[in-house]
Amino acid sequence: xxxxVKTVPYDDQKPGTSGLRKKxxxxxxxxxxxxxxxxxxxxxxxxxxxxxxxxxxxxxxxRETIQxxxxxxxANGFGRVIVGQGGILSTPAASHLIRKxxxxxxxxxxxxxxxxGPEEDFGIKYNVGNGGPAPEKITEAIYxxxxxxxxxxxxxxxxxxxxxxxxxxxxxxxxxxxxxVADYADLMESxxxxxxxxxxFSGGFRMVFDAMHAVTGPYAVEILEKRLxxxxxxxxxxxxxxxxxxxxxxxxxxxxxxxxxLMMSQNAPDFGAASDGDGDRNLIIGKGIxxxxxxxxxxxxxxxxxxxxxxxxxxxxxxxxPTSAAADRVAEKLGIGxxxxxxxxxxxxxxxxxxxVTICGEESAGTGSDHVREKDGLWAVLLWLNxxxxxxxxVIDIAGKHWAEYGRxxxxxxxxxxxxxxxxxxxxxxxxxxxxxLPGTTVKGLKVASADDFSYxxxxxxxxxxxxxxxxxxxxxxxxxxxxxxxxTTGATLRVYIERYEPDPARHDVETQEALSDLIAxxxxxxxxxxxxxxxxxxxxx
Ligand code: VG1
Ligand code: CO
Numbered sequence: 001x002x003x004x005v006k007t008v009p010y011d012d013q014k015p016g017t018s019g020l021r022k023k024x025x026x027x028x029x030x031x032x033x034x035x036x037x038x039x040x041x042x043x044x045x046x047x048x049x050x051x052x053x054x055x056x057x058x059x060x061x062x063r064e065t066i067q068x069x070x071x072x073x074x075a076n077g078f079g080r081v082i083v084g085q086g087g088i089l090s091t092p093a094a095s096h097l098i099r100k101x102x103x104x105x106x107x108x109x110x111x112x113x114x115x116x117g118p119e120e121d122f123g124i125k126y127n128v129g130n131g132g133p134a135p136e137k138i139t140e141a142i143y144x145x146x147x148x149x150x151x152x153x154x155x156x157x158x159x160x161x162x163x164x165x166x167x168x169x170x171x172x173x174x175x176x177x178x179x180x181v182a183d184y185a186d187l188m189e190s191x192x193x194x195x196x197x198x199x200x201f202s203g204g205f206r207m208v209f210d211a212m213h214a215v216t217g218p219y220a221v222e223i224l225e226k227r228l229x230x231x232x233x234x235x236x237x238x239x240x241x242x243x244x245x246x247x248x249x250x251x252x253x254x255x256x257x258x259x260x261x262l263m264m265s266q267n268a269p270d271f272g273a274a275s276d277g278d279g280d281r282n283l284i285i286g287k288g289i290x291x292x293x294x295x296x297x298x299x300x301x302x303x304x305x306x307x308x309x310x311x312x313x314x315x316x317x318x319x320x321x322p323t324s325a326a327a328d329r330v331a332e333k334l335g336i337g338x339x340x341x342x343x344x345x346x347x348x349x350x351x352x353x354x355x356x357v358t359i360c361g362e363e364s365a366g367t368g369s370d371h372v373r374e375k376d377g378l379w380a381v382l383l384w385l386n387x388x389x390x391x392x393x394x395v396i397d398i399a400g401k402h403w404a405e406y407g408r409x410x411x412x413x414x415x416x417x418x419x420x421x422x423x424x425x426x427x428x429x430x431x432x433x434x435x436x437x438l439p440g441t442t443v444k445g446l447k448v449a450s451a452d453d454f455s456y457x458x459x460x461x462x463x464x465x466x467x468x469x470x471x472x473x474x475x476x477x478x479x480x481x482x483x484x485x486x487x488x489t490t491g492a493t494l495r496v497y498i499e500r501y502e503p504d505p506a507r508h509d510v511e512t513q514e515a516l517s518d519l520i521a522x523x524x525x526x527x528x529x530x531x532x533x534x535x536x537x538x539x540x541x542x
Contacts, residue, residue: 001156002075002171007031013039013146015139017344017486019125021111024061027122031152033068037107038152039145040126041076043138047104049079053097053127055089055180056109057215057278058240059116062087065124067159069107074171075153078104081173084180087162088240090215090279092368092376093184095131099372100183105129110215110278113250114489117243121489132349132373136465139346181222188223191309191371192382196389201229205388206269209234209381210259210283213241214249216275219378228385249276251283251365251377252542253290260285271388271395275377280345281365282380286395292512294324294411294499297361299402300383301330304359306390307383309371316357318348321454321469322481322497323363324409333406342456342468343483349373350460363413363497400508407503410515414538415485416494416529424484424492427532431470431482434526438472444522446474472526477501480523494533496523513541 010029013020013036020036027033041047052073056062066087073081082097083089089097091108098106105128111121126134126142134142155171168175201207209224211217217238224230237245248255251274263272263285272285284291291299301317304310316337317327331338337356341347345368348360352370361367366375384395391398438451450473455466469483478500485493498519502508513520523529530536 002153003156004151004153005031005034006151007035007149009147009149010035011147014143015125018112018133019108019123021114021121021123021487021489023489024118024120024122027061027065033065033124034072034152034154035146035149036124037069037072039142039149040107041072042145042149043141044105048077050104051080051082051101052078053082053089053094053101053103053106055084055094056087057090058086058088058242059111059122059244059277060118060120060242061122062109062242063162065109066162068154070160070170070175071155071157072153074155074157074173078173081170081175083160083162083175083177085163085165085177086180088180088215088218090184090219092280092372092374092379093180093219095127095372095374096184096187097178098127098129098131103129106131108278111489112278112487113248113276113281114487115244115248116277120243130349130353130373133344133346135346135349137463181218184219185222185227187371188379188382189227191379192307192386193389194228197382197385198229200385200389205271206231207234207271207273208236208259208262208269210236210251210256210274211238212247212249212251212256212274212276213237213239213245214275214277214279215240216279216377219279223378223382244277251276251281252540254540254542256283259283260290263287271385273381276365279377280375282367282377283365284380284384284395286399289396289399291395291399292324292363292411293361293365293367294326294363294409295399295402296380297323297359297367298326298330298406299398300367300380300387301327301359302402303387303391303398304383307386310358310369314358315355316351318351318357318360320344320347320362321471322483322495323361324411324499325477325501326406326409327361329406339459342454342465344486345375347456347458347465350458354460356459363411403508404505407501408508410500410502410510410512412498412512412516413542414496414498414520415540415542416533416535417488417539418491419494419533419535421492423532424494427494427527427529428470428482428484430532431527435470438526443525444518446478446518446522449473449475478519480519480526482527494529496527496529496538498523
């Protein structure tokens with residue numbers, strides 16, 4: 001039996017960079033989850049009898065929402081739901097299951113790197129049949145639907161036992177509870193030279209992977225320890241907890257500081273890595289060297305042919321606009337296409353589907369390839385391991401040689417979190433007004449070559465996305481970029497991205513903040529950050 005339940009709309013269900021993210025108590029309001037899920041179903045057509053993949057990162061409210069989503073999928077006419085055991089699926093694993101099972105789409109429950117718990121963050125994201133996040137056309141349709149929704153459908157069936165692998169029934173629909181890890185681990189094994197990596201581990205190579213009590217724990221234990229033979233305990237904080245142990249599951253130098261300190265210490269292992277709440281981000285730290293995500297994209301692209309899956313070479317590379325241009329130099333050398341997209345993985349889907357690019361990346365610790373349609377934390381770790389094994393060199397040597405060959409893009413992001421929303425909007429508005437007057441002026445000794453508000457024309461479907469961040473380019477190729485985050489749940493976060501290209505190897509050993517100090521000062525002078533936000537310094541520097 002299905003029920004049709006009357007409801008009233010909420011006016012704040014607009015998806016951001018990566019789905020709808022709110023505090024848990026917001027999601028716990030009457031029909032809040034139901035409204036959003038029904039709005040998803042109402043905005044897509046043709047799913048009758050089809051398969052829907054459901055899973056999440058295990059954070060607080062994951063299980064409740066999954067039960068609701070299953071019952072609503074049943075009442076709306078889906079034929080089958082595939083759900084990860086315990087409700088667990090990393091974002092890349094969900095993407096893979098959608099593709100492997102030719103599902104109609106998927107619902108991924110996560111607020112990624114944001115903290116979890118009864119008073120913390122939760123999120124719902126819809127992915128389409130290619131396994132990737134719904135494009136803007138669909139997220140906008142979902143939002144419009146949430147504004148007028150007046151009823152939803154739900155099956156009056158009992159909860160599914162999510163902990164038992166097997167096939168169950170919810171109303172007329174089949175529910176398959178599947179192993180959360182196995183298919184994904186098989187996929188990884190098909191891409192990389194596991195024999196070479198295994199030989200490296202048995203030869204004494206040591207690594208630490210910090211799962212941050214988030215979703216990648218079980219994946220890392222299975223792949224790194226069981227299949228690749230890394231020593232027991234290589235995966236740390238490997239049990240997913242609903243509140244991530246009270247930490248931010250954000251793999252950066254602030255929230256993974258313990259790992260960073262270890263990797264910089266005398267008895268550091270050879271390789272350190274971490275992932276985020278939902279398993280799509282990666283942090284790579286070699287012994288004595290942090291690899292910025294922008295550099296990591298470039299280095300992975302330059303060496304990808306060493307892994308079996310990419311031995312024929314790359315079709316092209318894509319990066320988000322704020323990501324450094326390090327990968328552009330690799331693309332140029334390889335003679336392949338380079339694409340610059342707005343922030344967020346949803347913009348890579350068309351390029352990957354059209355076969356224009358093989359590897360994509362973002363400065364925010366996201367890298368991935370055409371094996372799924374999401375960024376993929378463990379994939380990046382494994383590609384690094386494959387490259388290290390194939391070259392027989394340390395991360396620090398690989399990075400040094402890369403910079404010597406291509407030059408170094410010094411890069412940092414400064415975040416001002418929890419800024420008053422009106423103040424942040426005022427800063428961006430003032431900046432936009434200033435844009436036409438900036439070219440030709442000199443700020444803190446740097447001459448502005450051009451300045452614009454980034455707008456993207458998708459080469460595949462012709463759609464345009466504007467207001468994607470303000471860029472100020474200086475003569476010589478340095479730049480600063482300003483944009484407001486689209487994933488936060490309180491106030492606004494101003495992100496300032498700072499980049500300088502340095503071709504001279506003699507100047508490749510400067511501390512990053514020092515190498516960028518004049519640009520940092522110029523960014524403040526241009527945007528009056530202190531004046532608008534009242535903040536003398538950023539809250540997070542990555
Ligand atoms: C941030 C990152 C962006 C990333 C997004 C989702 O968005 O900057 O690069 O794609 O998070 O990542 P924003 O709008 O806050 O800058 V995740 O790991 O939250 O799915
Ligand atoms: Co994430």
